[in-house]
Amino acid sequence: MxxxxxxxxxxxxxxxxxxxxxxxxxxxxxxxxxxxxxxxxxxxxxxxxxxxxxxxxxxxxxxxxxxxxxxxxxxxxxxxxxxxxxxxxxxxxxxxxxxxxxxxxxxxxxxxxxxxxxxxxxxxxxxxxxxxxxxxxxxxxxxxxxxxxxxxxxxxxxxxxxxxxxxxxxxxxxxxxxxxxxLSDREFRAGYAEVAKYGLIDKPDFFAWLEANWRQVFAGGVERAEAIATSCQAKSDVVVADERENGPRALLNLGHTFGHALEAATAYDSRRLVHGEGVAIGMVLAHEFSARLNLASPDDAKRVEAHLKTVGLPTRMDDIPGDLPPAEVLMDAIGQDKKVKGGKLTFILTHGIAQSFVADDVPSSEVLSFLKEKHPR
Amino acid sequence: MxxxxxxxxxxxxxxxxxxxxxxxxxxxxxxxxxxxxxxxxxxxxxxxxxxxxxxxxxxxxxxxxxxxxxxxxxxxxxxxxxxxxxxxxxxxxxxxxxxxxxxxxxxxxxxxxxxxxxxxxxxxxxxxxxxxxxxxxxxxxxxxxxxxxxxxxxxxxxxxxxxxxxxxxxxxxxxxxxxxxxLSDREFRAGYAEVAKYGLIDKPDFFAWLEANWRQVFAGGVERAEAIATSCQAKSDVVVADERENGPRALLNLGHTFGHALEAATAYDSRRLVHGEGVAIGMVLAHEFSARLNLASPDDAKRVEAHLKTVGLPTRMDDIPGDLPPAEVLMDAIGQDKKVKGGKLTFILTHGIAQSFVADDVPSSEVLSFLKEKHPR
CATH class of the missing domain: 3.40.50.1970 (Rossmann fold)
Incomplete structure (x- = not known):
């Protein structure tokens, strides 16, 4: 005993x-x-x-x-x-x-x-x-x-x-x-992208706290446990509101539609890109795309990118080692992603830091020209 | 248009x-x-x-x-x-x-x-x-x-x-x-075993109606649709009371524990045994086993067997063409069936026609000696 x-x-x-x-x-x-x-x-x-x-x-x-x-x-x-x-x-x-x-x-x-x-x-x-x-x-x-x-x-x-x-x-x-x-630094950073995501969805204070305290979160100790508990609570709140992802739970996909497409485009090769890195780039793209649609200020996209870059995460498609397929192929991967209803694209867009929302009517032509602009070839 | x-x-x-x-x-x-x-x-x-x-x-x-x-x-x-x-x-x-x-x-x-x-x-x-x-x-x-x-x-x-x-x-x-x-006669009869099951679970009038009207059900027409609708309604009632099979829904497994074991013992070879035939034999065994445990009268088992035999269904293990494995192997198949909790066997037993109930504490030794008696070798 x-x-x-x-x-x-x-x-x-x-x-x-x-x-x-x-x-x-x-x-x-x-x-x-x-x-x-x-x-x-x-x-x-x-x-x-x-x-x-x-x-x-x-x-x-x-x-x-x-x-x-x-x-x-x-x-x-x-x-x-x-x-x-x-x-x-x-x-x-x-x-x-x-x-x-x-x-x-x-x-x-x-x-x-x-x-x-x-x-x-x-x-x-x-x-x-x-x-x-x-x-x-x-x-x-x-x-x-x-x-x-x-x-x-x-x-x-x-x-x-x-x-x-x-x-x-x-x-x-x-x-x-x-x-x-x-964990390796790279693995920890990849997880951190999802921590930052909870701030960017709807918690401006948490995102600002991360900007100020990220070094301690990486180092361990009380700030790390705090960041994890805040993230789990945030996820729990969304899941409880929408267990089977019919509505607001989709907000958890901030950065994920672009991110999944990039993971598919790199054949899930973790030497090139891991999930959290795809989400980091995807979140920057989501903020830039929102700015392009005049929904948010370009300054917000810059702030998001600056923080993710500071912690050492990739933030642009060009940061991924090796060649990416053309924009059309990325677009096709997005079309096969599961957030599709009746042929129209569902995206998580934002009105600014911590002001994300579900847009279920995004024209694919807009997405394609945005991708071509960000990734010309 | x-x-x-x-x-x-x-x-x-x-x-x-x-x-x-x-x-x-x-x-x-x-x-x-x-x-x-x-x-x-x-x-x-x-x-x-x-x-x-x-x-x-x-x-x-x-x-x-x-x-x-x-x-x-x-x-x-x-x-x-x-x-x-x-x-x-x-x-x-x-x-x-x-x-x-x-x-x-x-x-x-x-x-x-x-x-x-x-x-x-x-x-x-x-x-x-x-x-x-x-x-x-x-x-x-x-x-x-x-x-x-x-x-x-x-x-x-x-x-x-x-x-x-x-x-x-x-x-x-x-x-x-x-x-x-x-459908072939054999396929229709196999489905009929499940129709009869709804009567044997808890609908004495329906079972008596089937004994009187089975020829018309087989021939088609209004009695056939009536039998199907009654069966669907019976199943619906049980499902609504217990959607995820935590309790009373288990009654739908009347005859199925023995039946599944026989299907496994014949390697799911439909030339030897199809599901409904296994259920027919299993329902007779469930009534006989209940009688052996002094829960029901042996006359009820005989009445069930008589009706299923009349419509042309197999009712005994010996009716299955080819050799069956020994009772111990059948017992092992029963132990792997999913109606097992904490090592004890769950069986659907009966107090008589249309008086079935869930017994979740059946000693496996009793089942084994019953099987040896029914299938000596």
Whole structure:
């Protein structure tokens, strides 16, 4: 018998979704406490852990030991790291492993990793036995502030990113801030783009705070936990208002329509562009495009670009190493993106810093000429 | 412009599931009216039809023409017929075809076929873009009275039947009674097992009516439509009370735990056993097992067997052509079935005709010795 580990201070964000409500815990040492937190919330005593080759050597043993100490028997599946793992083939592998482990309805699938592992294993948890319990243990800044909250799961297909998936809310999210210390600068910055996004959507004070405090957020400590908790709360607020993305939740896609097109154009090659970098460039483009449509001042676009550039993020298409396809091809990728209704393009535009809105009637000709202007060839 | 086809008399069963409510229409000539009925209910003007090689030559042209007349552009995917089509590989194929056809959120995926096509394409409709509109045009009696109503979708894996899937309610079900005239006697009988099931769950009058009127139901006409409408209404009632199968919906599995095990034991070989036949044998076994546990009179099991035998259905394990594996293997298949909680077996048992109930604490030793008694080897 092990004594109950005394709880270090953790921030709690509650996501009030009725019978699908859940807690997000943010703080230090949460992987060591995972078994305790899970056993306190779920009835089942079996778990299937899904992780990747980068994360497993760092944290898998600690997680398994923590579960075991809480009386939870676990099986583990270690997948290749990288965006290509979000495929139908790996979805099959995860479903098969979960069934092999005889995980039942009150047992849990646990995602230990970044957004790829979370999206893939959340999808599997949503479809095996038509829905199992699901716990997110996000190990990247990006997944802590974005993909682990909100219940969107999915895989990529040759037609585009995240085009196949389900809404399946987690039962618990454990965002251990210690694990971020092992991220590369580039990975941390990519996650930071999504943190900045929450300010740019509708929180002018938070964006100004980030402009003043970003160095401390990068360095760790209380400002980092503060930024993550503010981001999770912001995402929770939007998700609660619109769980299945019929309306305001679309605001979370600020910068994502352009960003996804750039990711597609670079064949999801993480050496050239990772998701957060695409979002950073996409947010600058969204502000510039809004200025071009006379919706916002060009100065706002400059302010956004200046901050993202200061933290070391790419902000222009030319910052992406290697050649990009012509504007027409980018436009086609945008047309295959899922934010399309009746042939018209839906974009998140803005009236300025923290004044973003959903525009569902943007003429594709305007987008195309804007892209040609930004990326002539 | 085509004039609006005047509506022949159709029965309507409304499934009141709030924002997921939908209509089931039952009657003659509904494939010819499909475009009209769909256009009246859905905003989109694109559709992807999924069907199989048996059904396509009979009804695909009529459905496409009907959609076209209503201004709906469609793409069609014709898959191999049979249970083996409910696989991950074919799920990928359907998702890919739906994306290729650029089906958007208000457009429809239309299942034209039996339960295999409905379960597979409903699953695809539930996951492409995290949920598209879905219309069922069931062409077997089994799918008209069972699988097309209620939103359960899924595929089979090597671990068992329907272990991977989602709940995704259709937006409309069109049960055209004319198409049943092209079914083989064996297929019709297999569907009839599910019709009888609704009586045996909790409708003594309906079961007695079937005992008196089954010949007319098989012959067609007003009794057939009556039996289908009563069955759809019964299923709707249970689904509305328990959409996601946490409680009373489990009653719909009367005969299915044994039935699924027999299907697994015959490797889903339809030459040996089809689903409805497994359910017929399973319902007799469920009544016999209930009698063995002193819950019901052995006379009720005999009455159930007599009726199912009269209509030509198999009622005993020995009726299945070829060898069955030993009782232990059947037991293992039951343990892998999804109605398992914390290691204990959940069974639908009965106190007599139309007095079924959910027993979630059945000792597996009792089941095993019962199986050994029924199937000694």
């Amino acid at each position: 092990n004594a109950i580990v005394s709880a270090p201070a953790a921030r709690l964000v509650h996501v009030p979704l009725g019978e699908r409500a859940y807690d997000i815990l943010i703080g230090s040492g949460l992987i060591e406490r995972a078994g305790h937190e899970i056993a306190a919330r779920l009835k089942g005593r079996k778990a299937a852990i899904v992780t990747d080759e980068n994360v497993a050597p760092l944290y898998l043993d600690a997680l398994v030991a923590s579960l075991e100490a809480a009386g939870i028997v676990s099986a583990s599946l270690v997948l290749p790291a990288g965006e290509k793992t979000k495929s139908f083939e790996h979805l099959m592998t995860v479903c098969d492993a979960v069934l092999e482990a005889r995980i039942e309805r009150n047992d849990a699938v646990i995602a230990l990793g970044g957004g790829v592992i979370g999206d893939l294993s959340g999808f599997a948890a949503g479809i095996v036995r038509r829905g199992l319990r699901f716990v997110q243990v996000p190990t990247s800044l990006l997944s802590q502030v974005d993909s682990s909250v909100g219940g969107k799961t999915g895989i990529n297909t040759r037609h585009g990113k995240n085009l196949v998936g389900v809404f399946h809310q987690p039962d618990l999210v454990l965002a251990d801030t210690d694990v971020l210390n092992t | 085509n004039a609006i086809v005047s509506a022949p008399a159709a029965r309507l069963v409304h499934v009141p599931l709030g924002e997921r409510a939908y209509d089931i229409l039952i009657g003659s000539g509904l494939i010819e009216r499909a475009g009209h009925e769909i256009a009246a209910r859905l905003k989109g003007r694109k559709a992807a039809i999924v069907t199989d090689e048996n059904v396509a030559p009979l009804y695909l042209d009529a459905l496409v023409a009907s959609l076209e007349a209503a201004g709906i552009v469609s793409a069609s995917l014709v898959l191999p017929a049979g249970e083996k089509t409910k696989s991950f590989e074919h799920l990928m194929t359907v998702c890919d075809a739906v994306l290729e056809a650029r089906i958007e959120r208000n457009d429809a995926v239309i299942a034209l076929g039996g339960g295999v096509i409905g379960d597979l394409s409903g699953f695809a409709a539930g996951i492409v873009r995290r949920g598209l509109r879905f219309v069922q045009v069931p062409t077997s009696l089994l799918s008209q009275v069972d699988s097309s109503v209620g939103g359960k979708t899924g595929i089979n894996t090597r671990h068992g039947k329907n272990l991977v899937g989602v709940f995704h309610q259709p937006d409309l079900v069109l049960a055209d009674t004319d198409v049943l005239n092209t």
